[in-house]
Amino acid sequence: MRRRTLxxxxxxxxxxxxxxxxxxxxxxxxxxxREPQNWMTYSGTLDGWRHxxxxxxxxxxxxxxxxxxxxxxxxxEKLESSPLVVDGVMYVTQPPNDIIALDAKTxxxxxxxxxxxxxxxxxxxxxxxxxxxxxxxxxxxxTIDAHLVAVDAKNGRLLWNTKIATAADGYAIAMAPLxxxxxxxxxxxxxxQGIIGFVAAFDxxxxxxxxxxxxxxxxGEPGHETWPGDTWEHGAGxxxxxxxYDPDLNLTYWGVGNPGPDWNPDVRKGDNLYTCSALALxxxxxxxxxxxxxxxxxxxxxxxxxxxxxxxxTWDGAPRxxxxxxxxxxxxxxxxxxxxxxxxxxxxxxxxxAAGLDENGRPIRLINTRVSAEGVLTYPNAQGGTNWxxxxxxxxxxxxxxxxxxEASALASSVPVExxxxxxxxxxxxxxxxxxxxxxxxxxxxxxxxxxxxLALDPRTGKEKWAFVMHDVTDAGILTTASDVLFSGSRExxxxxxxxxxxxxxxxALTSGxxxxxPISYEVDGKQYVAISAYHAVFAFGLx
Amino acid sequence: MTRHGLPGLAALLVGLAAVTGRGTGAAPQTVDPAxxxxxxxxxxxxxTTCHGPDxxxxxxxxxxxxxxxxxxxxxxxxxxxxxxxxxxxxPANNLSNNELFALIAYLHVMKDYGxxxxxxxxxxxxxxxxxxxxxxxxxxxxNQQGAYLGPDLTTAGASFSAAMFQDTxxxxxxxxxxxxxxxxxxxxxxxxxxxxxxxEDTWSxxxxxxxxxxxxxxxxxxxxxAILGSPMPSYKDSLSAEERSDxxxxxxxxxxxxxxxxRGRGAAR
Numbered sequence: 001m002r003r004r005t006l007x008x009x010x011x012x013x014x015x016x017x018x019x020x021x022x023x024x025x026x027x028x029x030x031x032x033x034r035e036p037q038n039w040m041t042y043s044g045t046l047d048g049w050r051h052x053x054x055x056x057x058x059x060x061x062x063x064x065x066x067x068x069x070x071x072x073x074x075x076x077e078k079l080e081s082s083p084l085v086v087d088g089v090m091y092v093t094q095p096p097n098d099i100i101a102l103d104a105k106t107x108x109x110x111x112x113x114x115x116x117x118x119x120x121x122x123x124x125x126x127x128x129x130x131x132x133x134x135x136x137x138x139x140x141x142x143t144i145d146a147h148l149v150a151v152d153a154k155n156g157r158l159l160w161n162t163k164i165a166t167a168a169d170g171y172a173i174a175m176a177p178l179x180x181x182x183x184x185x186x187x188x189x190x191x192x193q194g195i196i197g198f199v200a201a202f203d204x205x206x207x208x209x210x211x212x213x214x215x216x217x218x219x220g221e222p223g224h225e226t227w228p229g230d231t232w233e234h235g236a237g238x239x240x241x242x243x244x245y246d247p248d249l250n251l252t253y254w255g256v257g258n259p260g261p262d263w264n265p266d267v268r269k270g271d272n273l274y275t276c277s278a279l280a281l282x283x284x285x286x287x288x289x290x291x292x293x294x295x296x297x298x299x300x301x302x303x304x305x306x307x308x309x310x311x312x313x314t315w316d317g318a319p320r321x322x323x324x325x326x327x328x329x330x331x332x333x334x335x336x337x338x339x340x341x342x343x344x345x346x347x348x349x350x351x352x353x354a355a356g357l358d359e360n361g362r363p364i365r366l367i368n369t370r371v372s373a374e375g376v377l378t379y380p381n382a383q384g385g386t387n388w389x390x391x392x393x394x395x396x397x398x399x400x401x402x403x404x405x406x407e408a409s410a411l412a413s414s415v416p417v418e419x420x421x422x423x424x425x426x427x428x429x430x431x432x433x434x435x436x437x438x439x440x441x442x443x444x445x446x447x448x449x450x451x452x453x454x455l456a457l458d459p460r461t462g463k464e465k466w467a468f469v470m471h472d473v474t475d476a477g478i479l480t481t482a483s484d485v486l487f488s489g490s491r492e493x494x495x496x497x498x499x500x501x502x503x504x505x506x507x508x509a510l511t512s513g514x515x516x517x518x519p520i521s522y523e524v525d526g527k528q529y530v531a532i533s534a535y536h537a538v539f540a541f542g543l544x
Numbered sequence: 545m546t547r548h549g550l551p552g553l554a555a556l557l558v559g560l561a562a563v564t565g566r567g568t569g570a571a572p573q574t575v576d577p578a579x580x581x582x583x584x585x586x587x588x589x590x591x592t593t594c595h596g597p598d599x600x601x602x603x604x605x606x607x608x609x610x611x612x613x614x615x616x617x618x619x620x621x622x623x624x625x626x627x628x629x630x631x632x633x634x635p636a637n638n639l640s641n642n643e644l645f646a647l648i649a650y651l652h653v654m655k656d657y658g659x660x661x662x663x664x665x666x667x668x669x670x671x672x673x674x675x676x677x678x679x680x681x682x683x684x685x686x687n688q689q690g691a692y693l694g695p696d697l698t699t700a701g702a703s704f705s706a707a708m709f710q711d712t713x714x715x716x717x718x719x720x721x722x723x724x725x726x727x728x729x730x731x732x733x734x735x736x737x738x739x740x741x742x743x744e745d746t747w748s749x750x751x752x753x754x755x756x757x758x759x760x761x762x763x764x765x766x767x768x769x770a771i772l773g774s775p776m777p778s779y780k781d782s783l784s785a786e787e788r789s790d791x792x793x794x795x796x797x798x799x800x801x802x803x804x805x806x807r808g809r810g811a812a813r
Contacts, residue, residue, distance in 0.1 A: 077633055078633075119627070122636060122638065123635050124593070124635070125593060126594075126633035127633060127635075168638075415589070417589065420638065421638075422638045423638050424589050426589050427589075428589075429588045429592050431597060442723075442742065443744055443745060444722045444723035444725070444741055444743065445722050469746075470746045471744055471746045472745065490745070490746065492746060493745075494747070
């Protein structure tokens with residue numbers, strides 16, 4: 001009996017050890033690059049690289065990729081979710097706010113958590129969710145009715161549910177949250193409804209709010225002077241793409257969206273801080289360390305809703321902590337992420353609104369390019385030179401990869417608009433030759449409408465190393481791997497592998513669904529997979 | 545119907561009938577232009593992002609022709625606009641009653657909104673010209689007669705204003721939709737293929753070829769590939785102004801029969 005008890009005890013201890021191992025502690029998240037078999041944060045690692053260290057799939061064998069499984073979502077809405085994979089289990093979301101745990105090897109489902117969305121949710125552009133965060137055994141999801149929920153990763157049971165803003169006023173959470181230490185950080189969407197944007201941190205265990213940083217400064221706060229009269233009260237400044245984190249500097253970085261009303265800059269003359277800006281915040285207190293504004297007094301809906309990519313490089317002979325940012329306004333920036341100072345910048349797509357950037361990185365606006373009631377033809381268009389979909393950085397090639405919209409213009413014009421809480425507060429609209437955001441399956445657009453390209457940019461020069469030209473525009477994020485394979489997709493529904501060094505096409509598969517998400521890579525039982533959300537489904541590919 | 549607490553059903557129907565002339569059997573009443581402008585402004589700020597400026601950007605939905613995914617009365621439309629459609633990207637919209645009326649009134653006249661007045665001739669003579677002198681059926685199709693090379697015009701009157709037809713007859717390329725472009729391709733074996741472009745992506749193009757076959761071409765197999773303009777000839781000189789006016793009068797009659805309104809009218813896109 002004694003021996004048996006001991007055996008059982010040892011067994012229990014072993015199980016407990018395994019369970020402890022399975023917990024995704026902060027150390028694992030912070031050192032995610034040491035676990036290339038997993039994909040534990042939105043961008044794979046906290047620096048926003050969307051780069052996998054796995055090397056089984058190579059430029060030589062990528063032609064042997066095949067579909068391993070497909071998961072059909074129970075939703076007619078487009079998936080923009082970037083999955084997480086932890087120790088063989090994939091966690092992905094389907095619209096509006098369901099979480100699915102599935103076997104990353106077979107695609108079979110373990111459980112589904114269905115969040116009941118309140119009927120007063122007022123999203124501008126579809127019931128979008130871009131994914132989850134994990135800490136310990138808990139998953140975190142923002143909802144389109146502006147709640148943050150914590151769900152047990154083992155069984156999908158709700159642990160806590162915190163209302164963080166009023167959905168009826170246009171607040172919504174679309175981004176995957178970011179975990180830093182013991183806190184879950186999210187920002188709010190609602191930039192088309194005249195909200196006051198914010199980034200807020202919540203205790204991962206309880207859901208209690210720890211701090212909140214408003215992206216539109218109120219009376220008495222620095223930056224308030226950039227808003228005339230009471231315009232700040234509807235200043236927008238939403239956040240809808242996950243930020244990044246530098247553990248050495250203990251700073252978290254976020255991109256802020258457009259000012260409100262979107263296309264009527266004359267009613268809010270001034271820089272309109274902190275819209276269209278990068279923010280560096282202390283993750284423990286929410287204190288603003290620095291900001292850099294890409295587009296002062298924006299009138300084109302050019303959200304800085306991009307993932308801030310953190311890169312350490314030798315620059316002019318000295319090591320620098322930098323931030324790379326291809327912005328919706330058409331310029332590609334290199335910033336010093338310690339100070340927020342401008343290092344260099346240049347257009348990466350055709351633009352006609354600025355003569356360039358001054359020594360501080362501020363755009364030198366050309367006259368007669370302000371959006372007005374008469375309308376002005378603007379490059380890039382309102383969708384921008386790029387948008388929310390993730391770029392990628394490869395430390396092997398030293399190149400920054402981004403999905404760009406080339407030769408895309410819009411005739412943007414202003415109309416008067418009255419603010420009503422929860423209502424659209426856009427003040428105009430861009431008339432465009434471009435395909436619609438939710439363009440149908442059939443594409444008959446011509447070259448005059450612009451097109452998508454995957455660009456490999458050299459941060460030192462801002463120049464294109466290569467470009468892969470697509471017929472349609474793109475909303476697909478980019479993944480690179482340590483074997484120099486680049487994965488991305490297209491609106492046309494292709495998922496493809498390119499040579500990250502040259503842009504040569506190595507392989508492609510037709511998913512037949514618009515790809516509006518970022519690829520991830522993971523490994524189960526020694527086999528590398530690449531997964532992508534495409535329209536209503538998640539696809540996983542691996543070598544034959 | 546949601547936050548503002550809309551009035552009762554009877555009041556609603558009376559209100560809508562006054563706006564649109566539909567739903568009570570009454571003759572359409574003149575809509576206040578200012579109300580249409582309000583509707584157009586609301587459409588521009590709330591609807592264009594998803595539905596597109598022409599109301600046809602969502603598959604199986606065409607706001608100009610009243611084509612929805614299911615049959616919708618004006619009252620249904622109000623519900624859809626104010627409450628949204630769960631399970632789809634259609635959001636709830638916080639509009640006042642007057643704004644809802646204005647938006648629906650605009651949707652009903654969207655096709656003609658802003659169009660110039662065009663003098664209409666005799667539709668009977670126009671049909672004879674369409675089928676005879678102008679040889680329209682050699683490319684187009686109406687009620688299962690004619691060719692597949694150009695767009696099927698069976699319900700074109702529901703989508704296009706008389707002004708749009710006039711512009712097309714005078715200068716076809718000025719109004720040609722990207723979907724009606726002709727392509728010319730030469731395969732690596734030297735075969736020349738022409739046709740109407742139905743769909744295109746980075747690697748392939750789908751066409752109705754000159755022999756009315758549905759053909760898919762793989763771009764890596766092509767030696768040459770070009771997208772050309774509209775193949776339609778101008779009728780500026782070949783028809784008189786009176787003949788064009790008759791032809792337009794016929795074209796605007798090409799609408800779905802009332803029984804088909806909103807049901808089973810899936811249009812080829």
